[in-house]
Amino acid sequence: MSSLAVLCEGLVHVYGAAGEEVTALRGVDFEVSDGETVALLGPSGAGKSTLLWLLAGLMRPTAGVVEVYGRSLATLTRAQASSMRLRDVGVVLQTPARNLLSYETAMGNVLFAQRPTRRPRRAKRRRAEALLDAVGLGAAAHRRAGRLSGGEQQRLAVAVALANGPRLLLADEPTSQLDRDSARAVLELVAAANRDLGTTVVAVTHDPDVGVALGRTVTIRDGRVGAEGRAGEEYVVVGRDGTVQLPDDVLEILPPGSLAEARRTAEGVELLPVDRRYP
């Protein structure tokens, strides 16, 4: 069995101060193996991005366990979190411009990401050139990032995120603001990183193509992991408290508010509707 890249157990995160609290995650249990590619799906406000930021060490969880390559992020200092992002975690944000220094060149942006590392300058430059070639921006290495198209910017963002060879790549809606071709190119890059470099990928997305492109999907609903998809099959996830979030097609039979009987069978569990409604 491969080692775990990400481990979340009973992860809870609450935003805001007293009196204005919003619970974003309500006990998420979630694992990602090293080298795996996972798409986090779910409606807006479900907590996908919160989970991503927690994995990036940008926030501390309110409760529960969150680990990246065995390191607990709940107790990390800011400096340790920075160090982790520098060495182990690359992040691609939703908005292309937000990933980059617009006044820097494409090459400069990749070098900017590498600057804190102690590699020789020449090595950094070689790696930057290789990455830019890999994302198809070798010819645009010396163009300012602000002058690149949205798709080019997002490809550059992937290159920047991979600049220090992270083991974990976190992407927040990486294709949401791109046209179809650009989105496909970005996904190919992400897949290539996983294939060629063994980079673990966790991507938040609404885009079904992304889900298809990645190895596993995890659906977050109402702050919990509601389902997982593997090899095209969708599975519900039984929560720590025994709750199950039913998939949409099942909800058509058992709409919210229905009574159902859960019955143990030889194959497993059977859920049957009862002809009685809540008042």
Added chain:
Amino acid sequence: MIPFAGAFRGLSSRAGSNAMVLLVAVVAVAAAAAGPAYYSASQRSILLDSVARAPVIGRGFEVTQSGSVSGTLQPLEGEVEQSVSGLGSFHAPIEAIEGTGYLPALLESFPIVWRTDVCAHLRVEGACPTAKGQVMASRSLAAANHWTVGQPVTVPDWGTLTVTGIYGPPPRPVPDYWFDRECVYFPVEFASECSRSGGSPGGDALFTPRSTLQSAAAANQGTIVMDFILEQSRMRTSDVKPLSAEIPGLLDNPMLGMNQAVVTSNIPATLAEVDRGWSSLEVPVVVVSAQLLVLAWLLLFLLVTDSAAARGPEVALAKLRGRGWWRTLSFGLSEPATILAAAFPAGAAAGWGFAVLLGRALLRPGTPVGLPGLGWGAAAAATAGGLAAVVFASRRTLRRPVMDQWRRANRRANDRTWVVDSVLLTAAAAGLGELLVTGTVSSAHTSALGLLVPGLLGLAVAVVASRLLPFASRIAAGGSGRRGGLVAFLSLRHIARRPAGTRTTIMLATAFALATFSLGSWEVDQANYRTLADAQVGAPAVATVEVPEGHTLAGVVARADPSGRRATPVQTYSSQDTTTLAVDPRSWVAIATWTSPPAGYGRQALAAALDPPEPPPLMLEGDEVRVHIDVSRLSPARSDLILDVDTSTSPGSTPVDLGVLPTSGVLTRTAPLAGCPCRVQDFTLEASPQVPKTATLAGHVVFTGAEVHGPSGWKPIDAGFTDASRWSDRSVGESRRALSAGAGGLRWTFMMPVVDSAVLGSVNRPARLPAIASSAITGKKTGPLDAVGLNGGTLKVDVISAVASVPGAPANGVVVDGRYATIAADNNTIGAVQQVWFAPGAAATILPRLRSEGVGIAGVQTAGAAAALLGRQGPGLARVLFLAEAAAAALLAAGGAVLGLYLFARRRRYEMAALAATGLRRRTLLGALASEQLVVVAFGVLVGIGAGLAAMALALRHVPELLVAPPAPALSYSPPALAFAGVLAAVAVVVAAAATAASVTLALGVRLDQLREPPA
């Protein structure tokens, strides 16, 4: 390490806002560096001005020792050399040995002098004496003795001396060489100048080589002189302290004192004046520089706060990419730090350049302006302060978590701004209270600390006002929302919620309070300096002249200016209490600069009042005069009748002896006249010296007629003997007298002690001359006053108008008619200073004509130069610095405010794009932006101007503008309203235009595709 390459790219990508930050930083550093540079140069200027203005004894010292002329100098030289060895900055001493000669034939003594390099300072005909026994004599001494070049002359005790040259006195004596000894050496040649100072009796000096005196008999006593003068070109401000310490010791030097050597100097007084000037500048420079430095720091803080906020996403990105605390800090501060690094040398250079410009415009011409070590230190401190402001301004952006930055959470930052406000308000109120409570700003004091008032008051008002604007906008926004005015609603809503508006108001209000106060105080100063200069000089230009023999001042002026409207003759005589100005009333009233015109008089009326009609003077023109007299009784016998006349050829009255009168009888007395035409002053009857002093002079005499003998024989003259009003008894002392006239002649009865004389004066002037006088000496009253006459005697005047300030002698002037004053002085005006006053622009054309008339021009003073000199005093220099720096700060604050508003608004482009996407018209957007910016800027500017005006009312008259305030004329503290309002309005318009332009730029730059960009 700060990544400068990346910083430069970042800098260039935000060139506009960074240029403004750089400009502010440069100004902050320049404000700090300029103060010390300007102060240092001003010190030098004040020092050189004071030294140059001081009399020669105030810029040098003189060592004198009495003793034998033959062997005293050398030992004295040695002692003096020891005593002055540490002083420096003095020219090599000018030495002199002064003996005394005596010519029995002339009954007159004269100095025999050796003086260092004397021939270079005299006009010598013949040869300069170079060998022992050779001398050169003055023109007057040579003429009196009929000496010629090459002639041997015998002087008792000095043997036979050979005259090798005849010298004329220096046309313009160089004070630094002659050291005020002109009247010792040239009492005859400089008779007019020396008469007032009681110059040496006797003749002019014989100059001879040192060897003549050194080989003289030991019995020949005299004075050894060593004159030291400060070498101005080498004087440094650092010389003042050692000089101040050493000169008093030199004046009381025990070694010199033991040898009876006397050291005379007024250098301590000059240095005290220098010190006063420096002190008057010291505090204002610190106060002004500190205020503007703090303001620049505040401005820098505000701008960097905005630009740091604008860089927030970049800093967040750096954190996201795993940069640690230090690297994030260096990344975040790299741009402002780079700007500050550039600002340090640029600001120091700018401050120095600014001081150079001010120096060229204001300081003594040729004053070098450098950047002293203190200037570099101040620049470094300003840079460090700027860095602190930058760190303080950036701290929130640097410490803010990435998620907060993305979510633009405020983290209750606004809740803490009241702390800053409270600190500012408390500091301002405490500062103002301190100034008021300690009496610094009170009716009884003047203090440069008053310059703190505008800054403190501006700050206090600004803090309060800045809180009122959002409050008022919030209320108004509600109203506008209900009424549906979208432009007003949007602009007011933004003002109500924006933190930048509060800061902008504080910055603008404080800067404009300073600028308003400094502009007002500068305008007041300029007006007052001009008023003072006009009053002190009296006219746009005044030349002090020497009229050649045989000419009168009025005559040469009339020839040089036939119009009589562009130049006017003025004779002045100053006593301890009053200065009499004897003028030609008609031209003088037109040319003199009146700072406080006489009430109730027009110019012509004033001229007429000063020159009332009087009987024409009794003039004698011929070679003999004859007087017919009927003596009824006279005692004692052999009393002498003298006719006193004024001639144009010699000063004072000339007696014409009519001979002894009998005790009774009808007789005619004849006497020769010399130097006439001449004016009769009086008849004087004097008892014979042999008469006992206890006797009484008494008599009854009738003057029946008079004739003058000319080329055509004897001709009767109208002596006025039939008109009693043309004569007056001017006998002094206790006497009884009576005067009447009729067909039979002028009957004069008198009785008095013989020690007095019986005087019968010709009436040719008012008994009391009508006069305009300074109210400071008359107590604002009119009426009789005893002033000083042109001959130094008492001049009885009748003050017809007391004015606050008399042109030319503001506080102690007495103006009388020059013709009458000359008569009253018995034509003895050699002690008076001769001046020509010029109308504007007239000096350039009339001075050459005066020179061509042979008139010597001793000096020309202009009101403009006098005003400039007043402006070069410490307080004036400080106020100009204040104005220049405050104006720069105000413009900077205005620019900074507009930029700050622009940056703040730019960060709202997303919001504006969103508004545009909802269909909001561009015009509405522009209107909302422009209204918002104009309201914020105008509010700050108006509050600042109001605070500045309040500060003027509170403190302006308490800030010193002169080293010593003169008693007259009164100074005004109201700036010229039109110019003042004009400048302020122009500035307000420029600021409003800049705000509008920024709004237009922003509004035009709003594009819908900006919605794709992240909200900043």
